Amino acid sequence: MTQTLVSLEGVSKAFGPIVALRDVSLAVDAGEIRGLCGENGAGKSTLMKVLMGLVRPDSGVIRIGGEARAIRNPRHAQSLGLGLVAQELSLAPRLSIVDNIWLGGEATPLIYRMGKLRARARAALDALGAQDLDLDQPVLDLPIGQRQIVEIARLLARDARVLILDEPTATLSDVEIERLMGILQGLRAHGHAIIYISHRLGEVFDLCDSVTVLRNGAHVSTGPAADQTRESLIEAMLGRSFGDMYPPRGQGVTQEGGVAIKGLTVPGAVQNLSLFAPKGRITAIAGQIGSGASLANRALAGLEPAARGAVLVDGKALTLGSAPASAADNVLFVSDDRAVEGLFPDLSCLDNLIAADLRAHAVAGVLYWARARALGARIARQVGLNEARLPSRASTLSGGNQQKLLFGRALARATPGVLLMNEPTRGVDVGARADIYRLMRDLCARGWTLIMTTSELEEVVGMADLVYTMYRGRLVARREGGEIELTAILADITHPVAKDAAA
Amino acid sequence: MFKSLRAHPLARPLAIFLGCFALLALADRGAGNVLSSATAFSMLETFATGALVALGLGLAMMIREFDLSVAGVFSLAGCLMALIGPEDPRLAFAAALAAGVLVGAAQGLIIVRLRLSSVGVTLGGLLTCVGLAYVLTENRSLPYDNLEATMAVTRRLWGVFSLRSLVSVAIVALVAIVFGATRWGREVIAMGSDRRAATTAGVPVAGLLVAIFAFSGFCAALSGAMLTMALATAAASGLSDVIPPAAAAAILGGVSLAGGTGRPLGIALGVLTLGLLRAGLNALGAPPFINDVALGAILLAVGVLDGPEIARRLAAFGGRG
16 A cells, blocks of 8 residues: 655645645655646745745645644754755755765764764765765766755655655756656655656656646646646646637738847857847747856846857847946846846836836936826836836735836837847746736837747747747757747757757 | 865965965065064964954854954953953953853844844944943943953963963864864855755754854954953953954955855964964064055955956966966
């Protein structure tokens, strides 16, 4: 008989006005690999944080081995046999492997680097087939795949029974991915329970015994992976069939101009990228994390000081490496890190709208508030934001409304330019997504050139007029019209057919 | 081999110390002014006054915090020592140390519980402690009339030490051993390099932060109390100028404001460099302000070398060459 190692019953959590989890229940057995799927903002990471004691649920019960537990912090979670391998690893790079394995362990004695604990660290690494790793080597020297193995060894050394892996393959090479899959299957055979969070449906079908889908913070379905198809899984995640989400593409609006990139290079990230993004269209640069796609956009925004190459905007050369220069040429950037690079959370929504273009709202250097307010009201109507919210602080808005503010900055400009977007719908709920997509089409019609990067392939397929795919810093292919299709793009960005794009 | 030596956290502090020593010895031209037990004693007396404060501040910097209150605690402890009086030095000492630990722990708790910046909180701590010292002393210079105690802490031992410098050396050595051999040292480094990662790994970051601020308060109080004994006097105004040298020593010792780097022994080497500069230049007969100029120049060089731009250019140069 199978034993349930961990279960959640009716867990809910809200952050201010945003409900991250509503009444979610699930149970994972020993020897089971459970896939956890859902769009960004579906509640996967909150669920994981609840299990690790990083976030306290508002209501609901968590049972470990059948016993109800209130998990206080990661240390407590570990002592209960839960272990997390987060997307951003929790290793201290300057410390050695053995130090990292015992770092923060509840049972780690004050002096631990001799004898038994050293042997246990060694045994944990060996069990993962990492006999080649030297315990005293600093983690700094290891490639990312081996760091992940150290992180898993840490959990094994501490007797974790339930392992939670959050997008573990996002930054791994193919060989490393294969090795990880082997390790996880070995752990399943030893009776561990594994919660596997991934966007990559292929991996979910290859590896997982069962799949749970979350949407908008709520549980949608749980069942054997074998009963699902790729399409049924996507539909469960989106909550509607594929087509409804996205507005129709602009019909035959051809405009002169656009962004021509020749030989764009960001050392260590982007190599000799050349592409053309036509005006009035949405061009997507598709690639996994680490492919250089989002960095290419950052370089255009002037945020990569080391970027080299020639970029022409409507035939006019753009100075790289300076964000003010890019902004002055009407090249605007919507960051994937809204909290850090996008909004001023403590300023009002109106302040946020006009912040990027203060000169346009000033007369002889003094801000002309009446005009700014009138403009704010107009933009709010255009982006579908309640006008009454304009005086309130930006931090009180939901993720979707915050993102609308950033798009509003572009709409507020008198002349159309270039809008660069990294992850335009990250942390945006499904309802507001459709609004953002509509806004993007709106900007196209006004003559803006849109360049988007996103980790969500569905978004690429649904929105892009033109797709350039990238793999490890290099261009793989250019796809247009009927060639913009999920499996082809996925193949481009994960296992590109050997061909030299530069040739 | 060479690379691993260069990467050792103590390599740079040691190189700076030896470099300063070599330059001073060279400037001395064999006159025997720099290479003397008097210079060594003077250097160690600077160490006795500054090392513990720098150690506390340096540990706070290692976890990516800052403790401005050390100057206030230093001053308050010195005044408490004189106020409670020379009749019962033990009681006075205990009171001074307790005040230091309390102020430190209270600040740590405020930072953790209210999620405040340590600079703001410890600035408050600094002003409160200094103000308290002024109130308690009524802005007078208080004598510390216990000749026996003064003699005991300042008497030269083995040519170069005093009881005061020996206590400082002992505490630094103890901290260095604990830091190197136990879990705590690793946790400090992990917490300083990435607090989120350390939390996820299970490091009790809140407890560690409070402990470090309490220890920093203890160190500053001990230094201040010993200095009052050594000088046989205390005044609120005279004891508060310890932050610039302590921060300088920590930075020379390899501690970065970005956290996660440095070792207690490195900080000790930084303090020794400061003491050596002062004692050595003094022995050479240089005017006192030269000391500040020299220190400023070294700090600037260290700061520039630490900057990402230089590191990037050096790496590019190395890659090409």
